[in-house]
Each structure stands twice: as structure tokens, then as C-alpha cells.
Amino acid sequence: MDSSRSWPATAYHSSLPDGRASGRIAVEAEDLVFHADSLPPLRMRIADMDIRFGGFNNQQAYICHSQLPAWTFLCTDPRLLNDDVIASHPFHGRKARRTNRASRNWPWPAKALIALTVLSITGIIALWTFRGEITDYVAGKIPVSVEEQLGEAVYAQVLSTTKESEDAALKAQLDAITSRLVPAIKDKRYAFKFHIVENDTINAFAVPGGHIVIHTALLKKAKRPEEVAGVLAHEIAHITRRHSLRNMVSSLGTTAVLAAIFGDMSGVVDGAASLLGQKYSRDFEREADSKGFQYMLDAKLDPTGMIDFFATLAEEEKKSGGGMSGALEFFSTHPATEDRMATLKEMMKIVPVGTVFEPIVVPAEAPAPIVPATP
Template structure:
């Protein structure tokens, strides 16, 4: 069994799921509790891509819907290789298996080429491709950014429990929405969640998904301290810091996706959105959130 994310089952975002190779296709069991179904090998496409260029991407039709499945563990290819897949799927699998062996050399070549182009254009040091990353972020509409954040939020909520205390949830939601109204920014529909996690932490995902851990609320001495944290996280979302960090971490892969396979660019960012809980903001981003959150 492998872990993955499915795109196409809902109007926006993704659903985490368990993926199991079977004799007739991929059995998919969504974490939402939906009954497992099989994405058949017939008509199924397979490639390498995703957030870091190392994921296995399956695309196929199921009951009239186009589904795309991202699997992080590339060993699924070896299992499929030994499983005895249908003849019409075998050439596709063989191409990906061979491509995996060539990917490192090809990635190095693209690195050299793109760095040379950037150097020739006067960008200087790469440094996460700075200004170019900001340009990419500026091209992403708020609606798409919200879809990316929703994917990360769905993944997080599949692993963490939401706090059941009604007064805490009411307090966080009321304060959070008041802060958003005060900002005057109407690009996003903010959603605030209190998780039962005891770790002292709070974080914001792209598109206005803000999480506050119960551990932080318990450690706070006053309600104003919690409000200050919420103001800080709201500003991270409004300044699109999370999205910028995602684009910078994706690096060359997002460049290649935009130029050669733009349809995967959003999926590439969405699959990495949940990682924002472990990505540190830069000092300038933290200062920006502090100053504007006051």
C-alpha cells in the first residue's frame, strides 16, 4: 500500500488516499472513508513529476471524471513491474522505468541550461531564483492559491484532530474574521481551525487556511497573545508568504512545469502545500508579518 493524493474527485483541491496496485489497476481508498474503487490500467497514463520531480503521476478516467494520482514512493513502479500489468500498459510503464534512470542526468542538464540563461539575463546568484519566483507567484490567481491551500489543509486534517471545544473554536474564528475585516483585503475566504495538537505552534497555508494548535492557546497567558498570533498568521497569508516559499522550494521543477507542462504546475504546488508546516519563513517575512499584523 502506498500513500498518495488524488486530484479530480472534487471541484477543487485534492484528497489523500491509500493506493494499492492490483491485477486490473490501482485500488484507491480515499481517507474520507469513501468506498475504495479501482482506476483501471486501460487508458491509464504514468509519468514522473510532482512537487519535487520525484513523484509518480498516474492519470486516467473513472466514471466520466479525469483523475490524477500523485504517489511519493517510486517503489510502486517496481511493484507494478513485477505484478504483470496488461500488455497495453506495459510500454508506458517501461518508458517511466527507463526515464527514472535518466532523470538525474537530465535534471543536471536543465539546471546548467536555466542557470546559464538566468546568468545571461543578469539575475546573478540563483538564491531560490528570487525575483523570478516572485513573478511566478504574481501570476497565480487567488482562487488557484486557495485550491493549493485547501489541498494542504485536507492533508493536515487527515492526520490531526480538530479541537472539539466550542468556545475555543468560536473565539479563534471571531478574532480571526475580525482581523481579516480590519485588513480590508477581500481576496480570500479565511478559514480558522484549532487542532488538538499540544505542540506550541500556529501556521497559515496559501489562500487563507489558518491553523492554531491547542498547545499554543494553553500556553498563552492572555487572549490578546492569541489574537497577536492570529494577526501574525493572517498577514503571512495576505502577503502570500506560504505560496512564495512553495515556489522557491520547488525551484527548477516549477520552471520546467510552467514552460513545458503547465497543467501540472498547480498540482505540483498543491502536493507540497502540507509541507509548509515544517518550512520556516525568512526573517524578512516574519518581520513583515509582525509589522503589518499590529
């Protein structure tokens, strides 16, 4: 037997002990011959044998022949298929080449890589499809206390670049509004803290955990307290719906957020600055509008204040000829204003006819203390 043309093989037949025998299969002239110590050589003509391929890599050759009925030979050595006699056979050769091509071009590491790639792509698609749900799930696991710590860090950043207003009249105006609005918020998880900061741009924004920052210009430019209340109701909704936190979870990634849950705030606080001036998605803005609208109704405040504020903004923009740089920050962080006005107007239609709103009463400015004339 020419060992360069013989390969380990197994013969299967019911007459064999355990139904099988190990040996070698050899190409001899025009025949394939199975040799085993316990058996006489078993010979079959290559020309009319039957080869089928199987196994995980399709390289196990199962060989049968009508000359040896009920016998099956298995050879797992791929070199058998490359033997000249088999490779040049018009039918077996084509079958073998097909099998070889399939397995040579795609060795198992490549197959594993392809499988991994397919799995990763599927995973990425799934993550992308369910990113909102995943973000919400992770955000939902973050306790309000962590959100508050984070809010403190963000608010400290605000204070590092601006200062709180000492204007007593503006504070009184704000108190009159918040004392109406806050008790009506049914979500009691957050202690809202309102801050007026010196700033000529018309803006207000919420920080996770309960801080709401209002620029002096917003209070000064609003035509009536209900306009401010509308803005605050909207900002409160950003907090109660945890929009900032959800934005943060999706931008910082879950690792930093999980670190925060386990007490390591450093990474998160570093990212806190990115929360300033952040834009919310249209969905978040819509949600803040409709929640805010509900808060206004709950507080018996006229929700048209929300719509009027947009009109005031538009007027200010016109007055400035669109050139007042930064004055309309609120517009830049609150896009799609036309849409939102239209939606708010639609929402007004569901307010029951005859609903009575209670106007916000802002105390008149306290008279200057009378200084007794010195004699």
C-alpha cells in the same frame, strides 16, 4: 609549383577585374609567389614581407610587400603558416606561432563552449541576484483561486494527521478574536478559515489561500486574547503577503507552478506536504510582524499582545526546563525571536499617544443546560 607548398589565395589590387584575382600562393625557395591564370607570377621575398592576421578566428593571413605596392594577398589556409620557411623566420615565425597557438588551443567549438559557459554563469548570477524578484513575479502571476486549491490540498494533509477540536469554549474564544481582527483586514482577496486542531504543542501556522491552523495548546496557554490575536495577525500577514506561495515557487521551481496555473495540480499537490512546517526567511518574518502589527492597530487591538505572546512562550519554555519536546514548535518555525521582540517594541513607539484599544471580550462559558429533575 610544388602543390604541397602552395595554398589557395586571393590577390587584391585596383587594376584587377572586381579588384581581385583567385589563385594560389606558393613558397618557392626564399620567396612567396602568387600564381593566377590571368597574371604573371607575383614574387615577394619572405624575409621582408609583412604578414598580418585577421578574420573571426585570426587565421586569415594578409600579406603585403614593398616590392608590390598596393597589392594585398589573402590566404586562409593555416598550413601556410606552418611552412618551414615561414615558421623558421624569426619574426614571421613568432607571429605565426602566436596565431597558431591561439587558434589551435581554442578551436571554435571550444570558443563557443567558453562563450556559452560565460553566458550561463552570467545568467546564473543574474538569476541568483534577482531570485527574489523572479519568485515574486511568478508568484504574482498565480491567481488566488489556484492558491486556494493548493491550500485545500495542504489543509487535507493537515487533517490526515490531526483532528479538529470540538471544544466549544475554545471555539468561542477564537470567534471573539477573529470577529474583531478579520473585518479590519483591507486585503479582501482571501476568505480566512480558522481551524483549531488537537495538539499539545504551542503553534499556529498559515496555509496558502486562507486556512490558518491553531493548536489547542496555543489557545490554552495564551494569557489574554490579544496574544492570540497577535499570532493570528502575523499568520494572516503570511497569507496576504503570499509568503507560503513565494516559498513554494522558489522550492518547487517555476515548472510545477506554471503547471498549476494551467490546471495540472498533481505535481504541486505532491509538493504541498513540503509546505507544512516550512520556515520563512527572516525578511518574511519581519514583514509578517510589521503587517500583523498594522492589522492589530487597524482592528483597534492592543499590539503589545504580539510581544506578550513571546514572553508567554519564554515562560512555557522555562517551565518545561527546555525539555518539553516539540512544545515550542512556534520558536523553531519562528526564529530570531529576540530581534523580533526588539523590533516590535520599536514599533510600539510609533503608536500615537492616547490611542485607545478596544479589548477583546471572550464570552463566559455557557452554563451547563439545566436538566429538569425527574419526579
